[in-house]
Amino acid sequence: MAAGPRTPRRARLTGVGAYVPERVMTNAELEVMVDTTDEWILARTGIRERHIAAGDQATTDLAAAAVRDLLDRTGTAPSDIDLLIIATTTPDYVFPPCAPLVGTMTGMDSVAAFDLNAVCSGFMYGMAQATGMVEAGLIRRAVVVGADTLSRIINWEDRATCVLFADGAGAVMIEADDGAPGTGVVGFDLGSDGSTPGDLWVPAGGTRTPITPGVPHADTCIQMNGREVFRFATRILVESSARLLREAGLTIDDIDLLVAHQANERILDHASERIGIPREKVVMNLDRLGNTSSASIPLALAEARDTGVLADGALVLMVGFGAGLTWGSVLARWEPRP
Numbered sequence: 001m002a003a004g005p006r007t008p009r010r011a012r013l014t015g016v017g018a019y020v021p022e023r024v025m026t027n028a029e030l031e032v033m034v035d036t037t038d039e040w041i042l043a044r045t046g047i048r049e050r051h052i053a054a055g056d057q058a059t060t061d062l063a064a065a066a067v068r069d070l071l072d073r074t075g076t077a078p079s080d081i082d083l084l085i086i087a088t089t090t091p092d093y094v095f096p097p098c099a100p101l102v103g104t105m106t107g108m109d110s111v112a113a114f115d116l117n118a119v120c121s122g123f124m125y126g127m128a129q130a131t132g133m134v135e136a137g138l139i140r141r142a143v144v145v146g147a148d149t150l151s152r153i154i155n156w157e158d159r160a161t162c163v164l165f166a167d168g169a170g171a172v173m174i175e176a177d178d179g180a181p182g183t184g185v186v187g188f189d190l191g192s193d194g195s196t197p198g199d200l201w202v203p204a205g206g207t208r209t210p211i212t213p214g215v216p217h218a219d220t221c222i223q224m225n226g227r228e229v230f231r232f233a234t235r236i237l238v239e240s241s242a243r244l245l246r247e248a249g250l251t252i253d254d255i256d257l258l259v260a261h262q263a264n265e266r267i268l269d270h271a272s273e274r275i276g277i278p279r280e281k282v283v284m285n286l287d288r289l290g291n292t293s294s295a296s297i298p299l300a301l302a303e304a305r306d307t308g309v310l311a312d313g314a315l316v317l318m319v320g321f322g323a324g325l326t327w328g329s330v331l332a333r334w335e336p337r338p
C-alpha cells in the first residue's frame with residue numbers, strides 16, 4: 001500500500017461474509033464432559049449448540065473462508081482490496097500474524113495486512129481503523145475480519161467457561177463512497193480499562209509467564225470471573241451505546257438494528273431493556289453459535305442480512321465488549337453494493 005495525495009471522503013459498510021466450521025457441539029455433549037446440564041446452560045446463557053473447528057483448521061482457515069464469502073457476495077476482485085485487518089485473539093502462531101497469510105490464501109497479493117487484538121471488541125476496533133484510513137484518503141477499500149478459534153484455548157474441564165465459547169469468522173467491506181449519497185459509517189465509541197486483567201484472561205503463554213513444563217494446563221486456557229464480566233458487560237453495553245448516540249445527535253428510536261457481542265442472552269436482554277430498544281430489533285444467534293469472540297458481531301450481521309432482518313439502508317448499532325477490559329461501539333448504515 002502506498003498513499004499519495006489524500007482526499008477526505010466517507011467510508012461505507014457495503015458487504016458482509018461469514019464462515020462457521022461444520023462440526024456442531026450440542027449441550028448434550030458437554031453434559032458428558034463436565035458436571036452441567038442442557039437446562040442450566042440454556043437458562044443461564046441462552047446457548048443450545050456451537051460450532052467447533054476441525055483438528056486441521058486454524059484461525060486463518062476460518063478467516064479465509066469468510067473473506068472468500070465476502071468477495072463472492074460483493075463481486076470484488078482480491079486485487080481491489082488495499083487493506084486487510086484481522087481481529088483475533090487466537091492467531092495460528094505468535095508470529096507471523098494471520099492477516100498476511102489470509103491475504104495470500106485469498107489472492108490479495110501484496111495487500112497491506114495486520115492483526116489486531118482487542119479480544120471480543122477487536123472487530124469494532126478494526127472497523128474504526130479501516131474507516132479512519134478510508135476517510136483520511138489513505139486507502140479506498142478495506143476488509144475487516146473477526147476470526148477466533150477459541151476451542152483451542154478452552155479448558156474442557158472447566159464447566160464455567162467451556163459451555164460458552166466457540167469458533168467462527170466474519171468479514172466486512174469498508175470502502176470509499178465515491179460521492180454516492182448515503183450516511184456511511186457514522187461514529188464510534190472505543191474504550192478500555194486495564195485495571196482487572198484477571199477478570200477474563202489466559203494467564204500463561206505470553207512473555208510474563210511463558211509456557212514451561214511446570215505451568216498448569218488450566219493457566220494456558222481461558223479463565224474468567226463470570227459475575228464480574230457479566231456486571232461489566234451489562235453496564236458497558238448501555239453506557240457505550242448511549243455515548244455514541246449522544247455524540248451522533250441520535251436517539252435509540254433512530255436505530256433499526258442492535259447487533260451486540262453474542263456473549264449471553266441474559267446480558268443482551270438486560271442491556272436492550274435498559275437501552276430501550278424493542279426485542280425485535282436485537283439480533284441474537286448465540287443459541288446456535290455460542291460466543292465466538294471477535295467473530296460474533298459480523299456473524300450476527302451476516303445472519304441478519306440472510307434472514308432479511310437487515311434491510312438496505314438500515315442504521316445499525318454494533319457493540320462489542322470483552323477482555324482487557326475493552327469495549328467498542330460502531331454506528332453505521334448498511335449500504336450494500338447494488
Ligand code: ACO
Nearest residue numbers: 036040044120159160163226227229230263264321322323
Ligand atoms: N453448569 C452447571 N453449573 C454451573 C456451570 C455449568 N456450566 N457453570 C457454573 N456453574 C455453577 C457455579 O459453580 C455456581 O455454583 P455454586 O453456586 O455452587 O458456586 C453456580 O452455577 C452459579 O454460578 P455463577 O457464576 O453465579 O452463575 P451465573 O448465573 O453468573 O452464570 C455465567 C455464569 C453464564 C458465566 C455468567 O456469569 C456470564 O455469562 N458471565 C459473563 C460471561 C461473558 O460474557 N464472558 C465473555 C465476555 S467477553 C468475551 O467474549 C471474551
